[in-house]
Amino acid sequence: MSDTAADSAGTGRADSDGNASYGHKPFKRSRSHFADRITADGRDGWPVQAGRYRLVVSRACPWASRALVSRRLLGLEDALSLAVADPIQDDRSWRFTLDPGGKDPVLGIRHLSEAYDARERDHPGGVSVPAIVDVPSGKLVTNDYQQLTLDLATEWTALHRPGAPDLYPEPLRAEIDEVMEGIYRDINNGVYKAGFASGQQEYEEVYEALFARLDQVSARLADRRYLVGDTITEADIRLFTTLVRFDAVYHGHFKCNRNKLAEEPVLWAYVRDLYQTPGFGDTVDFDHIKRHYYEVHTGINPTGIVPLGPDLSGWTTPHHREELGGRPFGDGTPPAAAS
Template sequence: MSETSTSAQTDNPQADNPQTDNPEHGEGGKYTVPGKEFTRDTRYIPTRITADGRDGFPVEPGRYRLVAARACPWANRAIIVRRLLGLEDAISLGLPGPTHDARSWTFDLDPGGRDPVLGIERLQEAYFRRDPNYSRGITVPAIVDTTTGAVATNDFAQITLDLSTEWRAHHRDGAPDLLPEQHRDEIDAVNQRVFTEVNNGVYRCGFAGSQQAYDQAYERLWTALDWLEDRLRDRRYLVGDTITEADVRLFTTLVRFDAVYHGHFKCNRSKLAEMPALWAYARDLFQTPGFGDTVDFQQIKRHYYVVHRDINPTAIVPAGPDLSGWLSVHGRADLGGRPFGDGAPPGPVRDHERVNPAGAVG
């Protein structure tokens, strides 16, 4: 990522992720600094998993495990792309629970509280196997090399790009091209603005340490959302006439907007459901195989309202909002476009990867 900064607290590279140097914060941590704006440290483990193995991690089906909490928008991207491309047999999926303490994401959803493949209780263990002195944030998504139990990479932005390019030989028949070469420059430009102003913009609002920082973040966020509302009035997808990486990246913020960002992060000029083009666009994607079937609203709400104790000290998780509208008619097909281009939608979700009915809509 091009934005390099220092996080609101210490060296926590993602606000959704725990850090290792503040155990006194218990479940969750401190995400705001009084008087300061929130900035995000985007330095990650730079190694990549590539077809030629130039960084020491060659593409090899069955070797790697994607650890990705459903609650986290950055991890949700990787889950969606893995499913759209049909990489379930090539890369296994580990799912930490929605909350964490100051040390690490934990595998509390698995029997015995251990990941069934890695055999660990905390994702932190895989980071320490990579570097016993690792002191940065224990972030998701992370791809773990099962031959060593160590993290291969946690660069969330690069992970999805590499799934599309470096893992191409293992894509399913009919997999979409999420990075069409003829649109790559436009995809990169849209992704950059969406990241700085929307994906990260909601965090700038939520973790602002002063009224001035919040006001500035709020203005930037809504300027970008108004731009997206205008852009999507007469086009079905962000770039071109098929689903691309750009749609995946925007979707994971939009699907969390009314459930958490509108209230919890004070992004409350409008609800998503009050923005006609964006709301219809988000519903279109949600109802497309590979998107909504990866979303667990229960885990999303529990993560934000329980972990961010300095914003929500009581850790009370709200009962609302009503999420049934995600399944309502959106009418976006009238704009044309072909979701999967010359390909086809992914098949049914694997039984062991289905979202718990309590966290789904419908």
């Protein structure tokens, strides 16, 4: 995703100061410049169509990870192909060096920036993931990370797998939106504001807001399995992608160290419950996550040393959240096992 402090867990093309600028200038997340929507009626010129589009992600990026989880839960793997970028960028942005020959096999490009430039030369902002590219033209369609997953849930329904859950149920949307707004401001964004803070007072203020919101969410989840209603919704996906990275990178690298997530009984059980749910943990790559944050943010971690910990064995231990009831997929079914 993109911000004016060059949040590289999302943005690939840093500003003129490069990665060394992280932590040395004020943090502000910018709005997505390319906000076209892929819809059932094609009103923005991009109709939902199986096989036409390619989702580009980094498994390091929490914003892109939302799309990975949604795509799995909804069973869109055959309809929306996937490109995974290298967790380490160069000065041209997210790159496809994980693929043979260093090119994405479908788009035929080496850098995601090529799809951005095909859409608009000299566009403002960075080159961010998640991004959806139109395969026939090679042009970027959208990098609107906030709307993208909502549209997968509501506009792509004709291509959902049988038994796909309703991740954004209409009767609960107002409550989901309210919960997600606080989580976005103080948790999803809050860890970055703490990690990229350029002064002590700025850091302390966002640190306090982050943990106040985590405490509030913990209290909410103490007697309910999911954030809104009794099934998984978009709100759970958005919280999960930050929580799953907390101990591995945010606790130490971003100085969000009041306590580890593993020391929070409710949140630790909640995130393990989701991690062990098909469609969540099978999209997570801790190696990509750690190497990206610790190697790319040289302004915060100039040595580039990647820590060996934390121990990951706890992620598969019993969580007992099923005792609270709830139905993960509602009237639907889990996605098929990841290939």
